[in-house]
Amino acid sequence: MGRLIVGFLVAGLVLSNCIGTDIVEDFVEARVTVANKIEVMLVNDQYQLEGLYFDNTGARQSADFNWNSSDPAVLQIDESGLVTALMPGTSTVTASVNEAMESFAVEVLDPAVVDEDSVRVIQAMEGDxxxxxxxxxxxxxxxxxxxxxxxxxxxxxxxxxxxxxxxxxxxxxxxxxxxxxxxxxxxxxxxxxxxxxxxxxxxxxxxxxxxxxxxxxxxxxxxxxxxxxxx
Amino acid sequence: MLRIFIIYLLSLCATQLAFAGDGWIQPKGSGYFKLSQYWVIADQHFTNTGGIDPNATRGTYITSLYGEYGFTERLTGIVYFPFFVRALQNEQVSGTTGEVILPGDAVNSVGDTQLTMKYGIVQNDKIALSGSFSLGLPFGNNSGGRDGSLQTGTGEWNQMFRLDASKSFRVGELYPFASVYSAFNNRTNGFSDEFRFGAKVGLLLDKFLIQLSLDGVESFQNGDANFNSDGTGLYSNNAEFLALTPELSYFVKDSWGISAAYAGAVSGKLIFARPAYSVGVFLAL
Incomplete structure:
Protein backbone atom coordinates (compact mmCIF):
# COMPACT_ATOMS: atom_id res chain seq x y z
CA MET A 1 0.00 0.00 0.00
CA GLY A 2 2.94 2.32 0.73
CA ARG A 3 4.25 1.95 -2.81
CA LEU A 4 0.79 2.61 -4.15
CA ILE A 5 0.54 5.86 -2.19
CA VAL A 6 3.98 7.04 -3.31
CA GLY A 7 3.15 6.17 -6.91
CA PHE A 8 -0.16 7.92 -6.54
CA LEU A 9 1.48 11.11 -5.32
CA VAL A 10 4.16 11.07 -8.02
CA ALA A 11 1.57 10.47 -10.74
CA GLY A 12 -0.52 13.29 -9.36
CA LEU A 13 2.37 15.73 -9.37
CA VAL A 14 3.40 14.78 -12.91
CA LEU A 15 -0.17 15.01 -14.14
CA SER A 16 -0.70 18.45 -12.65
CA ASN A 17 2.55 19.90 -13.96
CA CYS A 18 1.49 20.32 -17.56
CA ILE A 19 0.57 23.72 -18.95
CA GLY A 20 -0.91 23.20 -22.38
CA THR A 21 -1.37 25.39 -25.41
CA ASP A 22 -4.53 26.97 -26.77
CA ILE A 23 -4.51 27.98 -30.42
CA VAL A 24 -6.29 31.29 -31.00
CA GLU A 25 -7.84 31.68 -34.44
CA ASP A 26 -6.84 35.29 -34.86
CA PHE A 27 -6.65 35.74 -38.62
CA VAL A 28 -8.14 38.99 -39.90
CA GLU A 29 -7.98 40.61 -43.29
CA ALA A 30 -5.11 43.07 -43.60
CA ARG A 31 -6.34 46.65 -43.32
CA VAL A 32 -5.24 50.06 -44.52
CA THR A 33 -6.49 53.30 -43.09
CA VAL A 34 -5.46 56.91 -43.35
CA ALA A 35 -4.72 58.33 -39.93
CA ASN A 36 -5.37 61.97 -40.81
CA LYS A 37 -8.07 62.15 -43.42
CA ILE A 38 -9.12 65.54 -44.68
CA GLU A 39 -12.51 66.48 -46.12
CA VAL A 40 -11.94 69.96 -47.52
CA MET A 41 -8.96 71.77 -49.06
CA LEU A 42 -8.46 75.14 -50.67
CA VAL A 43 -6.83 75.49 -54.05
CA ASN A 44 -3.03 75.57 -53.70
CA ASP A 45 -3.15 73.93 -50.23
CA GLN A 46 -0.86 71.02 -49.52
CA TYR A 47 -1.47 68.32 -46.97
CA GLN A 48 0.60 65.31 -45.92
CA LEU A 49 -1.43 62.12 -45.48
CA GLU A 50 -0.25 59.28 -43.27
CA GLY A 51 -1.19 55.72 -44.08
CA LEU A 52 -1.49 52.94 -41.51
CA TYR A 53 -1.19 49.28 -42.40
CA PHE A 54 -2.30 46.42 -40.15
CA ASP A 55 -1.34 42.84 -40.95
CA ASN A 56 -3.36 39.62 -40.64
CA THR A 57 -3.13 39.68 -36.86
CA GLY A 58 -4.11 43.33 -36.55
CA ALA A 59 -0.56 44.40 -35.76
CA ARG A 60 0.61 47.67 -37.26
CA GLN A 61 3.43 47.21 -39.76
CA SER A 62 5.43 49.55 -41.93
CA ALA A 63 4.56 49.25 -45.61
CA ASP A 64 4.96 50.90 -48.98
CA PHE A 65 1.71 52.66 -49.76
CA ASN A 66 0.31 53.32 -53.18
CA TRP A 67 -1.49 56.66 -53.31
CA ASN A 68 -4.00 57.53 -55.98
CA SER A 69 -6.26 60.47 -56.81
CA SER A 70 -9.34 59.75 -58.93
CA ASP A 71 -9.07 63.19 -60.54
CA PRO A 72 -5.47 64.35 -60.69
CA ALA A 73 -6.57 67.61 -62.29
CA VAL A 74 -8.37 68.49 -59.05
CA LEU A 75 -6.10 66.84 -56.53
CA GLN A 76 -2.58 65.68 -57.08
CA ILE A 77 -0.94 63.18 -54.78
CA ASP A 78 2.65 61.98 -54.77
CA GLU A 79 4.13 58.65 -53.68
CA SER A 80 4.65 59.89 -50.12
CA GLY A 81 0.99 60.82 -49.68
CA LEU A 82 1.48 64.57 -50.09
CA VAL A 83 -1.68 65.99 -51.66
CA THR A 84 -1.86 69.28 -53.56
CA ALA A 85 -5.18 70.92 -54.34
CA LEU A 86 -5.08 72.25 -57.91
CA MET A 87 -8.58 73.35 -58.86
CA PRO A 88 -12.13 73.30 -57.44
CA GLY A 89 -13.88 69.96 -57.59
CA THR A 90 -13.99 66.62 -55.79
CA SER A 91 -11.52 63.79 -55.95
CA THR A 92 -11.38 60.42 -54.24
CA VAL A 93 -8.09 59.57 -52.58
CA THR A 94 -7.14 55.93 -52.27
CA ALA A 95 -4.37 54.48 -50.14
CA SER A 96 -3.51 50.84 -50.69
CA VAL A 97 -1.06 48.12 -49.74
CA ASN A 98 -1.48 44.99 -51.85
CA GLU A 99 -5.21 44.13 -51.67
CA ALA A 100 -5.95 46.30 -48.64
CA MET A 101 -7.16 49.82 -49.33
CA GLU A 102 -9.15 52.76 -48.07
CA SER A 103 -10.73 55.59 -50.02
CA PHE A 104 -12.24 58.92 -49.05
CA ALA A 105 -13.47 61.99 -50.89
CA VAL A 106 -11.78 65.38 -50.73
CA GLU A 107 -13.55 68.54 -51.85
CA VAL A 108 -11.35 71.33 -53.22
CA LEU A 109 -12.75 74.85 -52.90
CA ASP A 110 -11.79 78.15 -54.46
CA PRO A 111 -10.56 80.51 -51.71
CA ALA A 112 -11.89 83.42 -53.71
CA VAL A 113 -15.51 82.30 -53.24
CA VAL A 114 -15.53 80.69 -49.76
CA ASP A 115 -14.80 81.90 -46.24
CA GLU A 116 -11.26 80.67 -45.73
CA ASP A 117 -11.48 80.78 -41.94
CA SER A 118 -14.52 78.49 -41.98
CA VAL A 119 -12.65 76.01 -44.11
CA ARG A 120 -9.71 76.06 -41.72
CA VAL A 121 -12.07 75.29 -38.83
CA ILE A 122 -13.57 72.36 -40.74
CA GLN A 123 -10.09 71.08 -41.51
CA ALA A 124 -9.09 71.24 -37.86
CA MET A 125 -12.16 69.40 -36.69
CA GLU A 126 -11.81 65.72 -35.99
CA GLY A 127 -15.19 64.11 -35.86
CA ASP A 128 -16.28 61.50 -33.34
CA MET B 1 -29.16 -15.87 7.35
CA LEU B 2 -25.65 -15.46 8.66
CA ARG B 3 -24.46 -14.68 5.14
CA ILE B 4 -27.11 -12.04 4.74
CA PHE B 5 -26.14 -10.52 8.05
CA ILE B 6 -22.49 -10.38 7.01
CA ILE B 7 -23.42 -8.73 3.73
CA TYR B 8 -25.52 -6.27 5.66
CA LEU B 9 -22.59 -5.41 7.90
CA LEU B 10 -20.35 -5.07 4.88
CA SER B 11 -22.89 -2.80 3.32
CA LEU B 12 -22.92 -0.59 6.41
CA CYS B 13 -19.15 -0.60 6.48
CA ALA B 14 -18.95 0.28 2.82
CA THR B 15 -21.39 3.07 3.35
CA GLN B 16 -19.23 4.45 6.09
CA LEU B 17 -16.29 4.22 3.74
CA ALA B 18 -18.15 6.17 1.17
CA PHE B 19 -17.55 9.58 2.72
CA ALA B 20 -18.91 11.87 5.37
CA GLY B 21 -21.71 12.76 3.07
CA ASP B 22 -23.92 10.07 4.48
CA GLY B 23 -25.93 9.72 7.66
CA TRP B 24 -23.70 7.13 9.27
CA ILE B 25 -20.96 8.09 11.64
CA GLN B 26 -17.74 6.37 12.67
CA PRO B 27 -17.91 4.12 15.72
CA LYS B 28 -15.68 5.18 18.59
CA GLY B 29 -12.03 4.55 17.77
CA SER B 30 -12.70 3.79 14.11
CA GLY B 31 -11.52 5.87 11.24
CA TYR B 32 -11.53 6.31 7.52
CA PHE B 33 -8.79 8.07 5.60
CA LYS B 34 -8.45 8.85 1.94
CA LEU B 35 -5.71 10.27 -0.24
CA SER B 36 -7.24 11.72 -3.39
CA GLN B 37 -6.31 13.44 -6.57
CA TYR B 38 -9.07 15.58 -8.10
CA TRP B 39 -8.76 17.47 -11.34
CA VAL B 40 -10.81 19.47 -13.76
CA ILE B 41 -9.62 20.97 -17.04
CA ALA B 42 -12.05 23.28 -18.76
CA ASP B 43 -12.10 25.30 -21.94
CA GLN B 44 -15.69 26.39 -21.41
CA HIS B 45 -17.86 27.51 -18.55
CA PHE B 46 -21.47 28.01 -17.60
CA THR B 47 -22.39 31.69 -17.78
CA ASN B 48 -24.73 33.51 -15.40
CA THR B 49 -27.64 32.64 -17.69
CA GLY B 50 -26.79 28.95 -17.75
CA GLY B 51 -25.41 29.11 -21.27
CA ILE B 52 -22.00 27.75 -22.13
CA ASP B 53 -19.22 30.06 -23.31
CA PRO B 54 -15.64 29.27 -24.24
CA ASN B 55 -12.65 30.35 -22.21
CA ALA B 56 -8.91 29.88 -22.25
CA THR B 57 -8.21 26.42 -20.91
CA ARG B 58 -7.84 26.38 -17.15
CA GLY B 59 -7.09 23.51 -14.86
CA THR B 60 -7.29 22.84 -11.16
CA TYR B 61 -5.58 19.87 -9.53
CA ILE B 62 -6.24 19.11 -5.88
CA THR B 63 -4.29 16.51 -3.95
CA SER B 64 -5.99 16.05 -0.60
CA LEU B 65 -6.13 14.08 2.58
CA TYR B 66 -9.53 13.30 4.02
CA GLY B 67 -10.00 11.72 7.39
CA GLU B 68 -12.87 10.70 9.66
CA TYR B 69 -12.39 9.50 13.21
CA GLY B 70 -14.96 8.44 15.78
CA PHE B 71 -14.29 10.26 19.03
CA THR B 72 -17.36 8.71 20.67
CA GLU B 73 -20.18 6.49 19.51
CA ARG B 74 -22.01 9.64 18.47
CA LEU B 75 -19.35 12.14 17.56
CA THR B 76 -17.10 11.96 14.52
CA GLY B 77 -14.38 14.43 13.64
CA ILE B 78 -13.64 15.07 9.98
CA VAL B 79 -10.76 16.86 8.28
CA TYR B 80 -10.46 17.70 4.62
CA PHE B 81 -6.98 19.02 3.88
CA PRO B 82 -6.01 19.77 0.27
CA PHE B 83 -2.30 19.90 0.90
CA PHE B 84 -1.32 20.57 -2.71
CA VAL B 85 -3.50 22.57 -5.07
CA ARG B 86 -2.34 23.70 -8.47
CA ALA B 87 -4.30 26.11 -10.64
CA LEU B 88 -3.06 26.72 -14.14
CA GLN B 89 -3.94 28.40 -17.36
CA ASN B 90 -2.79 27.39 -20.83
CA GLU B 91 -0.64 29.64 -22.94
CA GLN B 92 -2.38 31.18 -25.94
CA VAL B 93 -0.67 30.97 -29.31
CA SER B 94 -1.64 32.80 -32.48
CA GLY B 95 -3.05 30.46 -35.10
CA THR B 96 -1.83 32.92 -37.73
CA THR B 97 1.79 33.50 -36.70
CA GLY B 98 2.49 30.77 -34.14
CA GLU B 99 3.71 33.38 -31.70
CA VAL B 100 2.73 33.32 -28.05
CA ILE B 101 -0.01 35.85 -27.38
CA LEU B 102 -0.28 35.24 -23.67
CA PRO B 103 2.04 32.90 -21.76
CA GLY B 104 0.68 30.14 -19.59
CA ASP B 105 0.56 30.57 -15.86
CA ALA B 106 0.22 28.48 -12.72
CA VAL B 107 0.07 28.80 -8.98
CA ASN B 108 0.62 26.15 -6.32
CA SER B 109 -0.40 26.27 -2.70
CA VAL B 110 -2.28 24.58 0.08
CA GLY B 111 -6.02 24.78 -0.53
CA ASP B 112 -9.02 25.79 1.51
CA THR B 113 -9.42 23.34 4.35
CA GLN B 114 -12.51 22.09 6.16
CA LEU B 115 -12.92 20.94 9.74
CA THR B 116 -16.14 19.17 10.62
CA MET B 117 -17.80 17.76 13.73
CA LYS B 118 -20.56 15.31 12.94
CA TYR B 119 -23.10 14.09 15.47
CA GLY B 120 -25.18 10.96 15.07
CA ILE B 121 -28.72 12.03 15.92
CA VAL B 122 -30.34 8.72 15.10
CA GLN B 123 -28.28 5.61 14.40
CA ASN B 124 -30.26 2.39 14.16
CA ASP B 125 -31.12 -0.35 11.70
CA LYS B 126 -33.89 1.68 10.08
CA ILE B 127 -32.23 4.99 9.51
CA ALA B 128 -29.06 6.89 10.17
CA LEU B 129 -29.48 10.59 10.70
CA SER B 130 -26.64 12.93 11.50
CA GLY B 131 -26.01 16.64 11.76
CA SER B 132 -22.70 18.32 11.18
CA PHE B 133 -21.03 21.67 11.51
CA SER B 134 -18.10 22.56 9.27
CA LEU B 135 -15.62 25.38 9.38
CA GLY B 136 -14.13 26.41 6.08
CA LEU B 137 -10.60 27.71 6.53
CA PRO B 138 -9.25 29.92 3.72
CA PHE B 139 -5.76 28.47 3.50
CA GLY B 140 -5.77 28.72 -0.29
CA ASN B 141 -4.57 31.56 -2.49
CA ASN B 142 -7.42 33.66 -3.85
CA SER B 143 -5.28 35.90 -6.06
CA GLY B 144 -2.44 34.01 -7.67
CA GLY B 145 -0.64 34.14 -10.98
CA ARG B 146 0.55 37.12 -12.96
CA ASP B 147 -2.87 38.74 -13.27
CA GLY B 148 -4.21 37.60 -9.91
CA SER B 149 -6.91 35.45 -11.47
CA LEU B 150 -5.54 32.03 -10.59
CA GLN B 151 -6.99 30.70 -7.39
CA THR B 152 -6.53 27.78 -5.08
CA GLY B 153 -9.14 29.04 -2.62
CA THR B 154 -11.83 31.62 -2.10
CA GLY B 155 -10.18 33.68 0.63
CA GLU B 156 -13.29 33.55 2.81
CA TRP B 157 -14.23 31.83 6.04
CA ASN B 158 -17.43 29.89 5.95
CA GLN B 159 -19.56 27.84 8.28
CA MET B 160 -21.81 25.07 7.08
CA PHE B 161 -24.65 23.28 8.85
CA ARG B 162 -25.66 20.01 7.31
CA LEU B 163 -28.17 17.20 7.85
CA ASP B 164 -27.63 13.74 6.38
CA ALA B 165 -30.01 10.81 6.34
CA SER B 166 -29.17 7.33 5.11
CA LYS B 167 -30.92 4.01 4.90
CA SER B 168 -29.94 0.63 3.59
CA PHE B 169 -32.41 -1.79 2.05
CA ARG B 170 -32.69 -5.40 1.13
CA VAL B 171 -33.48 -6.22 -2.48
CA GLY B 172 -33.27 -9.97 -2.89
CA GLU B 173 -29.67 -10.85 -2.12
CA LEU B 174 -28.53 -7.26 -2.55
CA TYR B 175 -28.29 -4.52 0.04
CA PRO B 176 -28.33 -1.16 -1.65
CA PHE B 177 -28.38 2.04 0.34
CA ALA B 178 -29.59 5.57 -0.21
CA SER B 179 -28.70 8.89 1.34
CA VAL B 180 -29.94 12.44 1.13
CA TYR B 181 -28.58 15.65 2.59
CA SER B 182 -29.19 19.34 2.73
CA ALA B 183 -26.93 22.09 4.02
CA PHE B 184 -26.70 25.80 4.57
CA ASN B 185 -23.31 27.35 3.93
CA ASN B 186 -22.82 30.74 5.57
CA ARG B 187 -20.08 32.54 3.67
CA THR B 188 -18.21 35.73 4.44
CA ASN B 189 -16.14 38.37 2.68
CA GLY B 190 -18.87 39.29 0.21
CA PHE B 191 -19.62 35.75 -0.91
CA SER B 192 -23.23 34.70 -1.19
CA ASP B 193 -24.56 32.08 1.17
CA GLU B 194 -25.43 28.73 -0.34
CA PHE B 195 -28.04 26.03 -0.10
CA ARG B 196 -26.58 22.64 -0.81
CA PHE B 197 -28.45 19.44 -1.36
CA GLY B 198 -27.91 16.01 -2.72
CA ALA B 199 -28.81 12.36 -2.88
CA LYS B 200 -26.86 9.19 -3.31
CA VAL B 201 -27.58 5.57 -4.06
CA GLY B 202 -25.02 2.83 -3.63
CA LEU B 203 -24.55 -0.87 -3.85
CA LEU B 204 -21.85 -3.23 -2.64
CA LEU B 205 -21.14 -6.01 -5.12
CA ASP B 206 -18.46 -8.38 -3.94
CA LYS B 207 -15.40 -6.16 -3.62
CA PHE B 208 -16.88 -3.28 -5.56
CA LEU B 209 -18.83 -0.40 -4.14
CA ILE B 210 -20.84 1.40 -6.80
CA GLN B 211 -22.29 4.79 -6.01
CA LEU B 212 -24.17 7.46 -7.90
CA SER B 213 -24.50 10.91 -6.38
CA LEU B 214 -26.49 13.96 -7.35
CA ASP B 215 -25.19 17.16 -5.79
CA GLY B 216 -26.57 20.65 -6.09
CA VAL B 217 -25.56 24.12 -5.00
CA GLU B 218 -27.92 27.10 -5.12
CA SER B 219 -26.69 30.59 -4.32
CA PHE B 220 -28.78 32.91 -2.21
CA GLN B 221 -27.43 35.75 -4.38
CA ASN B 222 -26.94 37.87 -1.27
CA GLY B 223 -23.26 38.63 -1.73
CA ASP B 224 -21.22 40.85 -4.00
CA ALA B 225 -21.34 40.59 -7.75
CA ASN B 226 -18.30 39.18 -9.51
CA PHE B 227 -17.86 42.41 -11.42
CA ASN B 228 -14.98 43.72 -9.35
CA SER B 229 -13.37 40.41 -8.55
CA ASP B 230 -11.30 37.89 -10.43
CA GLY B 231 -12.95 34.74 -9.10
CA THR B 232 -13.22 32.11 -11.75
CA GLY B 233 -13.91 28.47 -12.34
CA LEU B 234 -14.30 26.63 -9.09
CA TYR B 235 -14.15 29.76 -6.97
CA SER B 236 -16.61 32.22 -8.51
CA ASN B 237 -19.12 33.87 -6.26
CA ASN B 238 -22.74 32.90 -6.94
CA ALA B 239 -21.64 29.71 -8.65
CA GLU B 240 -24.41 27.13 -8.93
CA PHE B 241 -24.51 23.63 -10.30
CA LEU B 242 -26.26 20.31 -10.39
CA ALA B 243 -23.81 17.47 -10.89
CA LEU B 244 -24.01 13.71 -11.29
CA THR B 245 -21.11 11.70 -9.89
CA PRO B 246 -20.72 7.99 -10.48
CA GLU B 247 -18.01 6.51 -8.27
CA LEU B 248 -16.49 3.06 -8.21
CA SER B 249 -14.49 1.77 -5.26
CA TYR B 250 -12.59 -1.49 -5.12
CA PHE B 251 -11.61 -3.14 -1.85
CA VAL B 252 -8.14 -4.55 -2.37
CA LYS B 253 -8.19 -5.73 1.24
CA ASP B 254 -10.86 -5.46 3.86
CA SER B 255 -9.15 -2.41 5.26
CA TRP B 256 -8.16 -0.51 2.15
CA GLY B 257 -8.96 0.04 -1.47
CA ILE B 258 -8.94 2.38 -4.40
CA SER B 259 -11.63 4.51 -5.93
CA ALA B 260 -12.34 6.56 -9.04
CA ALA B 261 -15.08 9.06 -9.74
CA TYR B 262 -16.33 11.24 -12.54
CA ALA B 263 -18.40 14.35 -11.90
CA GLY B 264 -20.34 15.92 -14.73
CA ALA B 265 -22.47 19.02 -14.34
CA VAL B 266 -26.00 18.65 -15.63
CA SER B 267 -26.47 22.39 -15.38
CA GLY B 268 -24.63 25.28 -13.83
CA LYS B 269 -23.93 28.96 -13.54
CA LEU B 270 -20.52 30.62 -13.30
CA ILE B 271 -18.60 27.38 -13.06
CA PHE B 272 -16.51 25.20 -15.34
CA ALA B 273 -18.54 23.28 -17.90
CA ARG B 274 -16.28 20.25 -18.18
CA PRO B 275 -16.25 17.09 -16.08
CA ALA B 276 -14.08 16.63 -13.03
CA TYR B 277 -12.29 13.42 -12.19
CA SER B 278 -10.86 11.98 -9.02
CA VAL B 279 -8.94 8.92 -7.98
CA GLY B 280 -8.02 7.89 -4.49
CA VAL B 281 -6.63 5.38 -2.07
CA PHE B 282 -8.66 4.80 1.10
CA LEU B 283 -7.92 3.12 4.38
CA ALA B 284 -10.36 2.04 7.08
CA LEU B 285 -9.23 1.50 10.65
Missing part, protein backbone atom coordinates in the same frame (compact mmCIF):
# COMPACT_ATOMS: atom_id res chain seq x y z
CA UNK A 129 -16.09 57.84 -34.19
CA UNK A 130 -18.98 55.78 -32.88
CA UNK A 131 -19.38 52.05 -32.25
CA UNK A 132 -22.62 50.24 -31.53
CA UNK A 133 -21.77 47.63 -28.93
CA UNK A 134 -22.93 44.04 -29.11
CA UNK A 135 -22.29 40.95 -27.10
CA UNK A 136 -20.26 38.13 -28.59
CA UNK A 137 -20.92 35.86 -25.61
CA UNK A 138 -23.80 34.72 -23.44
CA UNK A 139 -23.31 37.76 -21.20
CA UNK A 140 -25.32 40.90 -21.73
CA UNK A 141 -23.38 43.79 -23.23
CA UNK A 142 -24.93 46.65 -25.16
CA UNK A 143 -24.74 50.38 -25.64
CA UNK A 144 -22.65 52.86 -27.57
CA UNK A 145 -18.97 53.78 -27.46
CA UNK A 146 -17.64 57.07 -28.79
CA UNK A 147 -14.05 57.98 -29.58
CA UNK A 148 -13.73 61.73 -29.11
CA UNK A 149 -10.70 63.96 -29.49
CA UNK A 150 -11.48 66.91 -27.27
CA UNK A 151 -8.86 67.94 -24.72
CA UNK A 152 -7.18 64.64 -25.40
CA UNK A 153 -8.47 61.45 -26.93
CA UNK A 154 -11.08 59.63 -24.84
CA UNK A 155 -13.41 56.70 -25.13
CA UNK A 156 -16.89 57.40 -23.85
CA UNK A 157 -19.43 54.73 -23.01
CA UNK A 158 -22.78 56.43 -23.21
CA UNK A 159 -25.66 56.30 -20.76
CA UNK A 160 -27.20 53.29 -22.50
CA UNK A 161 -24.17 51.10 -21.80
CA UNK A 162 -25.05 47.96 -19.86
CA UNK A 163 -23.32 44.69 -19.17
CA UNK A 164 -23.63 41.78 -16.75
CA UNK A 165 -22.42 42.18 -13.17
CA UNK A 166 -21.70 38.46 -13.12
CA UNK A 167 -18.58 38.99 -15.20
CA UNK A 168 -15.28 39.03 -13.37
CA UNK A 169 -12.36 41.13 -14.58
CA UNK A 170 -13.96 42.88 -17.58
CA UNK A 171 -11.45 45.09 -19.41
CA UNK A 172 -11.79 47.43 -22.34
CA UNK A 173 -9.42 47.55 -25.29
CA UNK A 174 -8.97 49.32 -28.60
CA UNK A 175 -7.95 46.80 -31.23
CA UNK A 176 -7.74 45.92 -34.88
CA UNK A 177 -8.40 42.27 -34.17
CA UNK A 178 -11.24 41.29 -31.86
CA UNK A 179 -9.98 37.71 -31.60
CA UNK A 180 -6.88 38.74 -29.68
CA UNK A 181 -5.50 41.36 -27.34
CA UNK A 182 -1.96 40.78 -28.58
CA UNK A 183 -1.69 44.12 -30.38
CA UNK A 184 -4.52 45.89 -28.62
CA UNK A 185 -4.39 48.97 -26.42
CA UNK A 186 -5.75 48.29 -22.94
CA UNK A 187 -7.72 51.21 -21.52
CA UNK A 188 -8.44 49.68 -18.13
CA UNK A 189 -11.00 47.68 -16.21
CA UNK A 190 -14.61 48.58 -16.89
CA UNK A 191 -15.50 50.68 -13.87
CA UNK A 192 -19.27 50.19 -13.80
CA UNK A 193 -21.63 47.63 -15.28
CA UNK A 194 -23.97 50.32 -16.58
CA UNK A 195 -24.19 54.01 -17.37
CA UNK A 196 -21.93 56.65 -18.84
CA UNK A 197 -18.20 56.42 -18.23
CA UNK A 198 -15.03 57.70 -19.82
CA UNK A 199 -11.58 56.25 -20.38
CA UNK A 200 -8.53 58.33 -21.19
CA UNK A 201 -6.47 57.09 -24.08
CA UNK A 202 -2.68 57.30 -23.78
CA UNK A 203 -0.91 60.02 -25.72
CA UNK A 204 0.45 59.00 -29.09
CA UNK A 205 -2.68 57.07 -30.03
CA UNK A 206 -4.80 58.71 -32.70
CA UNK A 207 -8.48 58.45 -33.37
CA UNK A 208 -8.08 56.25 -36.46
CA UNK A 209 -5.46 53.88 -35.07
CA UNK A 210 -7.98 51.20 -34.12
CA UNK A 211 -11.04 49.80 -35.83
CA UNK A 212 -12.84 48.22 -32.87
CA UNK A 213 -13.54 48.52 -29.18
CA UNK A 214 -13.29 45.18 -27.40
CA UNK A 215 -14.65 44.07 -24.03
CA UNK A 216 -12.51 41.24 -22.75
CA UNK A 217 -12.79 39.06 -19.67
CA UNK A 218 -9.20 38.85 -18.48
CA UNK A 219 -9.53 35.88 -16.13
CA UNK A 220 -11.21 33.75 -18.78
CA UNK A 221 -9.17 35.38 -21.57
CA UNK A 222 -12.19 35.62 -23.81
CA UNK A 223 -14.03 38.34 -25.71
CA UNK A 224 -17.38 39.33 -24.23
CA UNK A 225 -18.48 42.16 -26.51
CA UNK A 226 -17.28 44.46 -29.25
CA UNK A 227 -18.15 47.33 -31.52
CA UNK A 228 -16.76 48.58 -34.83
CA UNK A 229 -16.06 52.28 -35.11
CA UNK A 230 -17.59 54.34 -37.87
CA UNK A 231 -16.65 56.31 -39.78
Missing amino acids: RTAELRTVSSYQLEGTAILRNQDGLRLILTEDFETSEALPGLYIYLTNNTASVANAQELGEVTAASGQQEYEIPQGIRINDFSHVLFYCKPFRVAVGEGEFTP
